[in-house]
Amino acid sequence: MGIFKYIVKNPEEKYDIKFEIEPGVDLDNDMTDIQKSLFSDIENTNNIIKSLSHTNEEIKEKYFNKLYSLASAGFISDNPALAQEALKSLKDEMLLIEGYRIKNKYMLNLGMSVIISVILCWVIFGILGSLFDPSEILIYFVVWTGAMFGTWISFGARKFVIQLEDLSVLEEDKMSIYIRLPYIGICALTFLLFLNSGIFNFQIGGISLNDIKTNIEFQLVLGIVAGLLESKLGVKIFEKAQNMTVNT
Structure with missing residues (x-):
């Protein structure tokens, strides 16, 4: 029965x-x-x-x-064994069809949003340039640009192979694109402020903070690294802020 x-x-x-x-x-x-x-x-x-x-x-x-x-x-x-085999075939079918569509659509939407964000970033820089010399804050615009592209690269690397559960929630933190990009961009700028204040130390190979301040390519690399780290960077900033609060 x-x-x-x-x-x-x-x-x-x-x-x-x-x-x-x-x-x-x-x-x-x-x-x-x-x-x-x-x-x-x-x-x-x-x-x-x-x-x-x-x-x-x-x-x-x-x-x-x-x-x-x-x-x-x-x-x-x-006949649960037969049903289990049928279910496996169904999940494979869904992953093959839906996985391709969902991943590529998300990457396209994320990429378009990155481009729009970068364009808006430099439009703002251009507007500021008509009012005063913005060279002193150029580094922040370059870092923001790098962070946007780093976020796009990060998704492609993290979701190189997607699982069935990803069809339901592609990003574990459930953050939409239009919130994710500003969040990561602000985290990258906060990270830069912490570096300039000496709160964080940053070094990749022979690149030091002084090199970053004077080299646009290094600034772009810093932004890309921040984008690649994504939410991990926000967590590190939060933990650092907590330690500062405790020690004061």
């Missing part, structure tokens, strides 16, 4: 499966390890399907129908 009376498409919520448990069944004790694993995988995969906000509805319906069929086969027909 199976552990579920029936499995149906939930009429109250689209792309959701409703499991009706047999009377007297304790899921924790009566399910085998393979059934527990299958049940958990079905729930996770179902959540991913529901989260595909930019996927064609017909394609989502196709994924969901396959998931519903294998769920029925696994628990109503009591």
Whole structure:
């Protein structure tokens, strides 16, 4: 006898499966390890399907129908091993199709946002140049530019191979592009201020802080490094600020 009376498409919520448990069944004790694993995988995969906000509805319906069929086969027909194989094939299909589309679309959107951010950065520099000599603050604009490009490179490196869970949330911190770029840019500028104040030390190979102050290429490298570090840099700045507060 199976552990579920029936499995149906939930009429109250689209792309959701409703499991009706047999009377007297304790899921924790009566399910085998393979059934527990299958049940958990079905729930996770179902959540991913529901989260595909930019996927064609017909394609989502196709994924969901396959998931519903294998769920029925696994628990109503009591063949969890076969259902597990079918689920693996479904996840591979979703990752192949959706992974390619989602990753490339995000990289394109991120890249376009980086370009817009850099253009705005230098438009502001041009406006300031019409008012006074901005050469003293040029380094901040160069570092911001490097940080933007470093962020784009960082995503491509971190998400070189994406997993199924990435289809639901591509970035673990759940930060949107339009918040991520200003956040990282401000972190990079804060890092530069900390360097100029002697709070942080920075050295790559033979490059010192004095070299950075006088060489635009080194300034760009500093910004790129800040972009590559992304949220880690913000954490380091926060920890340093905490230590300063404690010691004062």
